[in-house]
Amino acid sequence: MTLEEVRKQIDVVDKQIKVLFKERMILADQVARVKAESEDAIYKPDREEAIITKLTGDVDDSIKKEYTALIKRIMEVSRKYQYGRTLELRNCLDVSFVTEEPKVKKLAMLKHELYICQGYSRDLVNTVSDYEQVMELIRKDEADAGMGIFEDISYGVSDSLHEALTMNDFYIYRCDEVLDEGHRKKVVTFGKQLVVLPEHNRLKIVFVCKNKSGSLASVLSMISDYGVNLTEIHSVPFRGGEWNYRFYVELNGNLLQKEIQALVFQLINETETFKILGSYFCEQ
Template sequence: MQDLMKLRDEIDIIDDQIVRLFEQRMVVSGQVAAYKRSVGKPVLDKEREKIKIEKVVSKTSNEFNSKAVESLFSQIMAISRMYQYQNLASERTDLEGFFEAEMKITPDTRVVYAGVPGAYAEAAMVEYFGTEIDGYNVETFKDAMEEVHNGKADYAVLPIENSSTGSVNDVYDLLSSYDNHIVGETMVKVEHALLGLPGSRIEDIHTVFSHPQGLMQCSRFLDGKREWQQVSLQNTAASAKRVVDDGDLGQAAIASRQAAKNYGLVVLKESLNDLKNNSTRFVVISHKKTFHEKADTISICFETLHESGSLYSVLSHFIFNGLNMTRIESRPVKGKPWQYRFFVDFNGNLKEQAVKNALHGIQSETESFRILGNYKGVEPVC
């Protein structure tokens, strides 16, 4: 035991030296940041870091220490970069042209959603904007994005995530393809019902229509109806309309009770959801780069360098700036096999210095980077 205590005392002495030397190194890093600021040189110098790591690794005595020193100095240099980013970001005020503004809703405000009347997207639009607006519908998510991008609509309301079936990948892809921005979000509770024509019975059904996620969200119920043909359509309300248009007593739709009222259908069975607290998150899209003073959620997307540790390096900016990351999604990049675009949500406001520090660092260490929006987040519907 006495020998162990002596060894621990020796480690404490070494650790004290490491801390002292680390702080000396950070002072010099600050001087490096000042120099780079004066000459306009970027913080990240990959070639310099590669040479530095090779040099320190060459001084180790065995293979284990070589890998350990490589990892250690990679972290030290990452920390040094973040310190330099903080120094440089303190002078940056432009965040890709975003500006603070109040959202003004009037009867002339044009809001578009994808689907037909009775869709959950219509309910989301009413939940966020109320009824005193000029709301209308288009067929697809892409159509809605186009309406906003071309100035025909002030806002679009699009589903982006369901609590039971996950992300709406098409909307994530559209967010990266269009120069539109998230300015708000809302949650709508999803309560699916089986709808049929007046006079139809469950035992007569042979075909059921719904959105793909609607079918997935009711998989337990449908597992007991293996003989039914499941047909995916663009949304749940369109599925209700299809039943009406076809006029077949053997067809049914999985949609909302509101869709039943809109299209004159009857509810054959209620509460089909696998999860009773199922809800869908909708984002509000605008072409203007605005945010509210009370905005507390930021969405970004980026592509990382196609090399080991690149994602970790990017995400570490949240840790070092004390920011809480709430969501991360990935989507394949078209034309770049096995490369991915990442979508991240985190808590913060574009006016906060910690946010500026993190965004500056992430932008500097990614191949492509966009701020998708800064908006007021909402709690899930239970």
């Protein structure tokens, strides 16, 4: 057979797959409707495992891994579709946010970072020695917001600020790039509430995924399936407890967009722990 002839046959098979794929997605939609009514979980790992075992049992070893990958992928996109449909059917995204930036009269910062203070008079800044204290001042309403260096192009990310935001449920709502003696730094402003404004183009998230082969890859392909660009990723081991990692990710998008809401909904349901760390505008 010539290449041309084989390709013609592939085109025929692709058309058949397309028909079956559409049929399968109609069924996935029906599943979503039933689950939305009964408030049942979309992701059923046991059922997926059973499907994989049943279908792959009699497949030749030479293509078993490939077939398994295909079946997994089909179920992943089926789930993606169900998350989007479910949000259209019932408003069940459990993320609260405000749509106005807080008025900042008093700011709290680390003493040694006061030099990067953006747009506020330094006399009105309450300085302390660690982020826990910054957040304590905000919690006690002795400051309205905190500010700190989140990333430095020469020294990398600030683990302590990432950790403090994660552990204290604080949220970034501004991100400014500051040039300090040749060092580019990302300086963030954060507060007690998640603020989402229409002009925001970044969503910072943190998640922990199962410590098994393919779990990070499946989260990353999920993000890509939504057509969302990932602008930063790094991992940090847990302090204390078992040895596992938190993944910090910055996404290009806005929580007011339906696709981002569906992605967040899927991440909440398919990662071990998930948190939004902020929504902000970034020029880069």
